[in-house]
Amino acid sequence: MRAEDGVRAAYAEIERWLRATPREQLDRKRREAELLFRRIGITFAVYGEGGDPERLIPFDIIPRIIARSEWDRLSVGLRQRVQALNAFLADVYGPQEILKAGRIPSALVLENEGFHKALVGVRPPGGVYTHISGIDMVRTGPDDFYVLEDNCRTPSGVSYMLENREAMLRLFPKLFARHRIAPVSRYPEELLETLKAVAPARAGEHPTVAILTPGPYNSAYYEHCFLADEMGVEVVEGADLCVQDRVVYMRTTAGPKRVDVLYRRIDDEFLDPDAFRPDSLVGVPGLMEAYRAGNVALANAPGGGIADDKAVYPYVPEMVRFYLGEEPILQNVPTFLCEREEDRKYVLSNLDKLVVKLAKGSGGYGMLIGPHATKGQREEFHARILAKPGDYIAQPTLALSTCPTVVEQGIAPRHVDLRPFVLSGKEIRIVPGGLTRVALKDGSLVVNSSQGGGTKDTWVLEDEGPGEAAAQGQSQSQGQSQGQIQGQSQSQGQGQGQSQGKGQAQTASLGC
């Protein structure tokens, strides 16, 4: 095994730097980083829980490194997977051939609450559904990347990919001089290109793009503003938009201005009170009619939730085979659907070895980590699964890779996952990098920021290096440990409904 050589080449320089840097200096850099984030205002808003509503996600100053050759393999796999997911969405909202062919059970799709029947036959501009996908991955060996879940609705976290890099550049300029790190700063430009490419034809060469946000009380509001700023587009709230004759306008100081593409960071059910939840205060009445009429592109397209449903997830490899006629490059974690009788039997008799998750859950809540659970907890899940089998899925534990991380006691390995962002417009674009989340607690596999997870800068190194697994057994740099799969979606659809009431006396609602 290459692991015997010790630290893998890609980490060698980092290893030397860590050894040469006194602990006090690392601590100072950490404090600097925190100050930097606080000053720029990169906060994660958590309202209604008491304490400071504007929190920082802990940032670890040791980068996570991926060699270019690894990245290249990974990105081919990502491209393939996202193509298949898009084809699946176009199919289930169109001819439904995969269902007719019996490759996916019809009921699983047609009766899923992520499937919007009303959108069958509505073809989005350009035929693209999932313009921005966040694919959550873990690795378990040199060539073994597993997809934990696909995020096809409103994946967030890309601002951390960009700001973490900025912070590292400011804190450790010398370290950058010694490495050839693939830049990520093109992401906003690529995103804008992607969004422009799906504008309705009538928009011409200079379509008007805007980001639709639920407002400042949304946890990812910083990111919405950041991306708008980087792309040079407006960030709008529902009240800034109005629909007239099935055309979307934004209210500007010079009167109404037509909008062609909305990168919406609002969940489907809050998009349009006329079409979905009538109590939505953040949506735009009439938006769906404008969308159906082909007058506005929505990214991601409504209805995409059926593709990232946890019960549909086991069929993604089948989608790759069905639509692309290829074998999947990225692996799926074996998943047991408790709804299926034989799966349920297996799950119930192996609860001590499995991770049980809510099929609809997110944020790392409501799950059972079998090997770490008490007998009582397992019994509780046993009963819950029997009561509502359709609500639960289960997966085996995996040997997750770790990455050296600064902790109280020094530097120690901590579990990481990776969320690369895949852009689909006229073509598929992937910026080399992503959001690395790290479980800061010893032995923990939960990387969610709501559960004490942190982030790291992710470096794709242009220099060739051996696989990450080469670092096995090195406690100071890279190690592996037995664990279960974690890391559910950090941020799909957090608290949309709460952005009413700016608490500002001068704010009044506008007529269209």
Add this chain to the structure above:
Amino acid sequence: MLSRTAENLFWLARYTERAGNVARGVAVAFRMAAISARLGDEGAEWRALLTASGGDAGFYRKYEAPTAEAAIHWLLLDPDNPSSILACFEAARRNARSVRTALTVDMWEALNDSWNHLRNLAPDATEGENLVDFLGWVRERVTLFNGAANETMLRYEPWRFVHLGTMLERADNTARLLDVKHALFAPEIEGAVDYVQWQAVLRSVSAMRSYQWVYRERLSGRRIAELMILRPELPRSLAACHAAVADTLEAIGVGQGGRFGECHRVSGLLKAQLRYGRIEDIFAQGLHEFLTDMITHTAELGAEIEAFYIRH
């Protein structure tokens, strides 16, 4: 630009300017109260300032008497007072946060650092001798913000709405400060007034030296009123503020290819009235009546600006 962005920029500038104006007012009242305490009416200064700040009804709902302690707490830190310095900075930052993309980093940091500082204020930061330092800090922060806006913003619409907010708020403040003290400036009491009171009024708009530069004569109520109302050289005079408001509105209209409305008419009228007015005529009309009119028209102008650009 989005109407909401314009609204946020306009109000973040107004609230920031208001915080600075409250600090100026408190500093002067604190000084005057120390003097008049000898004469036995310490409360008069605080009563006058509470009236000038426009929130006295709320104050008397909460406090019985305008003691120095109550008035200072109300004007600086009371969350129930929407125009307290703390509330102004919070409102300014809330507006700024909604339009991060329209602000420059320097402007955001000026506001955000102030807010972070206020959040962690020492309990005795406004007590005793610390008060003067605190008020100085507030004025510095406001000056820093104005400087950041002035030096870093592109001269497009976002800048114009910020400038509009600053100037409109400043005009309102100068009119109010003069109005609560209007009795000091009546020509018939010339000579009988405590010199110190006039000095304090001038100080509140940073105009002690300016007066000497412009007039090179001993203080007189008539001239102080003229300086603060009609002299375009004084950056906080009504004439200077309303000229800036009118010019800024004009620039926005021209920038939009000649789109003008009622706010342009109201503003142009105010600018002309102040540009060509004479102090004798103002005194003939009655200083208090004139200033009350100004405060009303300034509020109307604010409403017209919002009606035309924001709530259409």
